[in-house]
Amino acid sequence: MARGRFILLEGCDRAGKSTQCSMLVSALKARGHAVELCKFPDRTTTIGKMIHAYLTNAQELDDKAVHLLFSANRWEAMQSIRRKLLSGTHLVxxxxxxxxxxxxxxKGLDLTWCKNPDRGLIRPDLTFFLDLPTSEAERRGGFGEERYEKRELQEKVRDVFLQLQSKEWVMIDACKSVEAMHHEILKETEHKIQVAEADAKLAEED
Ligand code: TMP
Ligand code: MG
Known part of the structure; x- marks a missing residue:
């Protein structure tokens, strides 16, 4: 059996990640795949609750401390993520x-410093970046109440994302319709899954 694929959707706020994630999960399920949705931050854990308090301005935290909490929130999910992938479940x-x-x-922290705590996390097999100009994100109506939903910061965030971009990323123009984006994301994901299944079959025959 092929290991499940780790399919990541990244992007700035308002780009439509959550909508696309749930559409992708439903479409894969409808095609008979075992698939689950994961979301970071996972606000349900003890660490996630601290992050939530910070994001909703209920609590102040040092920038570095909160960065480490976001990373710890991923690390605490690793065992469960590994188990699911090994059992053949795809994760969106x-x-x-x-x-x-x-x-x-x-926010002003050093790039290398920021990357270090996440070193060693399970890597995504496929990364989509939903790209949306900040002006368009704003037009999509009300950045909410959360701490990072401010134009100036979002512009910087987008710049850093584009710096981090690797040639393996699949760039999705998030100005497109929800359906058009879904079509592209599903097509690429199905291709990735088919390749993994074919590889696993070949390995079995060896
Ligand atoms: P959400 O809106 O997707 O729930 O994410 C909450 C906010 O947290 C969003 O503004 C992005 C930010 N964030 C970080 O600053 N660091 C992280 O590691 C993650 C996963 C999200
Ligand atoms: Mg948000």
Whole structure:
């Protein structure tokens, strides 16, 4: 059996990541795949609750301390993520370490320092970046109440994301319709899954 694929969707706020993640999960399920949704930050854990308090301005925290909490929130999920992938379940993941680095670097922390705590995390097999100009994100209506939903910071975050971009990323123009984006994301994901399944079959025959 092929290991499940780790499919990551990244992007700035309002780019439509959560909508696309749930559409992708539903489409893969409908095609008979075992698939689950993961979201970072995972606000349900003890660490996640501290992050939530910070994001909703209920609590102040040092920038470095909160960066480490976001990273710890990923580390605490690793065992469960590994287990699911090894059992053949695909994971659709809404934000991951790139968000961690992009937001903290945009706040003024050193890029290399920001990358270090996430070293060794399970790597995504496929990364989509939903790209949206900040002016368009603003037009999509009300940045909410959360700490980072401010134009100036979002612009910096997008710049850092684009610096982090590697040639393996699949760039998605998030100005497109929800359906058009879904079509692209599903097509690339199915291709990735098919390649993994074919490789696993070949390995079995060896
Ligand atoms: P959310 O809106 O996707 O729940 O994410 C909450 C905020 O946290 C969002 O503004 C991005 C930010 N963030 C970080 O600063 N570091 C991280 O590691 C992650 C995953 C998110
Ligand atoms: Mg948000």
């Amino acid at each position: 993941v809404d934000r991951y370490a790139y968000s961690g680095v992009a937001f903290s670097t945009a």
